[in-house]
Amino acid sequence: MRRLLDRLALPDVTSAPPRAGARTSLVLAAALVLLLPLAGYAQDGRAALENVAKAMGATSVKSIQYSGSGTNFQVGQNFSPDTPWPRFIVKSYTRAVNYDNASIRDELVRLQGENPPRGGGGQPFAGEQRQIFVASGDFAWNVVGDVVNPTPIALVDRQLQLWTTPHGVVKAAMANNATVQGRSISFAVPGRFKVQATLDAQNLVEKIDAVAPNAVLGDLPIEIRYSEYKDFAGVKFPTRIRQTIGAYPALDLTVSDVQANLAVDIAVPDPIKQTHAPYGKVATQMAADGVWYITGGTHHSVLIEMKDHVILVESPLNDERAAAVLAEVKSLVPSKPIKYVIATHHHFDHAGGLRAIAAEGIPVIAHDVNKPFLEKALAAPATIRPDRLAKSGKKGTVEGMRDKRVLTDGARIVELHNVAGNNHHAGVVMVYLPKEKLLVEADVYNPPAPNAPPPPTVNSNWVNLSDNIKRLNLTVDQILPLHGRIMPLAELHKSIGHGH
Numbered sequence: 001m002r003r004l005l006d007r008l009a010l011p012d013v014t015s016a017p018p019r020a021g022a023r024t025s026l027v028l029a030a031a032l033v034l035l036l037p038l039a040g041y042a043q044d045g046r047a048a049l050e051n052v053a054k055a056m057g058a059t060s061v062k063s064i065q066y067s068g069s070g071t072n073f074q075v076g077q078n079f080s081p082d083t084p085w086p087r088f089i090v091k092s093y094t095r096a097v098n099y100d101n102a103s104i105r106d107e108l109v110r111l112q113g114e115n116p117p118r119g120g121g122g123q124p125f126a127g128e129q130r131q132i133f134v135a136s137g138d139f140a141w142n143v144v145g146d147v148v149n150p151t152p153i154a155l156v157d158r159q160l161q162l163w164t165t166p167h168g169v170v171k172a173a174m175a176n177n178a179t180v181q182g183r184s185i186s187f188a189v190p191g192r193f194k195v196q197a198t199l200d201a202q203n204l205v206e207k208i209d210a211v212a213p214n215a216v217l218g219d220l221p222i223e224i225r226y227s228e229y230k231d232f233a234g235v236k237f238p239t240r241i242r243q244t245i246g247a248y249p250a251l252d253l254t255v256s257d258v259q260a261n262l263a264v265d266i267a268v269p270d271p272i273k274q275t276h277a278p279y280g281k282v283a284t285q286m287a288a289d290g291v292w293y294i295t296g297g298t299h300h301s302v303l304i305e306m307k308d309h310v311i312l313v314e315s316p317l318n319d320e321r322a323a324a325v326l327a328e329v330k331s332l333v334p335s336k337p338i339k340y341v342i343a344t345h346h347h348f349d350h351a352g353g354l355r356a357i358a359a360e361g362i363p364v365i366a367h368d369v370n371k372p373f374l375e376k377a378l379a380a381p382a383t384i385r386p387d388r389l390a391k392s393g394k395k396g397t398v399e400g401m402r403d404k405r406v407l408t409d410g411a412r413i414v415e416l417h418n419v420a421g422n423n424h425h426a427g428v429v430m431v432y433l434p435k436e437k438l439l440v441e442a443d444v445y446n447p448p449a450p451n452a453p454p455p456p457t458v459n460s461n462w463v464n465l466s467d468n469i470k471r472l473n474l475t476v477d478q479i480l481p482l483h484g485r486i487m488p489l490a491e492l493h494k495s496i497g498h499g500h
Helices: 002-007 020-056 152-163 166-175 319-332 354-359 371-377 388-392 460-471 489-496
Strands: 063-073 087-098 103-112 129-136 139-144 147-150 179-181 184-189 193-199 205-214 218-232 235-245 248-260 283-288 291-295 301-305 310-313 338-342 364-367 398-401 404-408 413-418 429-433 438-441 478-481
Touching (some): 020 166, 020 179, 020 184, 020 235, 087 248, 152 205, 166 184, 218 248, 291 319, 319 354, 319 388, 354 364, 354 371, 354 388, 364 371, 371 398, 460 489
Parallel strands (some): 438 478
Antiparallel strands (some): 063 248, 087 103, 103 129, 129 139, 139 147, 179 184, 193 205, 205 218, 283 291, 301 310, 413 429
16 A cells, blocks of 8 residues: 555655645545556456457457358247247358448348248248348348348347357457456447357357347347357357347257358448438328328338227337327327227237337237237336337236227227137237228238239138138228238239139
């Protein structure tokens, strides 16, 4: 202690009471004494990270590409909330990452992994399906053939995937003032994610525990395990990657090839650069007197006016979309409150706006299969990126139904029916307006684009919807799908080869 004070040229406080100026210096000295171990610890942490980078061969890695095969699972698209995500066989998988400009590109070819196929994720499909998912900087998009589609809702997940690759997590830790304790490395990117990496005895990354924001679940836990490392031209890389998201398996990949420092050039396409607030675009079409089809994007909603209130069918995607739909509702019917929001099913793309609905104190109606899950989701914390619900301090209310529920004001009748026996979801709700002869449904029938060739095989869920309409003896003129466009029932019958 005396030597430290001598070096700092401060008075010897052991022999006489300090003067006022000396008292200030004493406080500063004490603070420095307390901070010195922390400064040393920070230096030790940096040195530890450099040792990890050296052990993994990450120091000179600016880009990496790895390929393999295995299985993956469609997150948020399970057949019911208590079952795992749907499984697919990944015939080929290639991930290319450029760490210098924060870019990532996943390209995979997959096949159906379950028979019968249950749940969402584009099921059922025949043969092989090619998927390309990309992110660069603050842009995310998918590639389908020659078309690029903006997917900003996927940006944080893709950034997390980039910075939790085995070498990416070391670089991110160095850039984000990571805390190093023994074999644990922890850091956070505010508003995006928190990460804790665990090292094995050889200083190789063996496990990632992360938390990222999710529109349905608030704080979403993600675990990645890396094992069976091999040396690829001086770069250590795992040949087995297993990932769980929300406690269910999401990826099991066997890596067969790794190449470092390839030219990974991922340019943001001009249409993606020019896309602004895609979830806030709203277009409205009147389907009947007091019934509006709210579109403008990939996921739609339907507004139904009653005597002294309105009912909204579906609040999809995220807070941004929910805010745009709520504003449109207020513009269309400014004098009447929303009494209910009907959630067709729990799939994440369709339930992503329900937390914003709960923030407004609006009750949600859902099938009993979905009720416990949605109640838990609407009570979940969102600390990584607080959303409208987290900021409101409220918890949502969910009312259930089984086979049928009727809402009426004495003049207009709104019937809610379970779509029984379909392979998409165990508890999906469709909405029928008998007077208007309108049917609102989600995912069971997604009409193809105009002039698109007919599918090679008849979609079993389309047949199931037709069977349900007949079973319930519903008189339907028009279908309002929550993807696609308004279609006459006759088109559904034509698509499946049935007569009227």
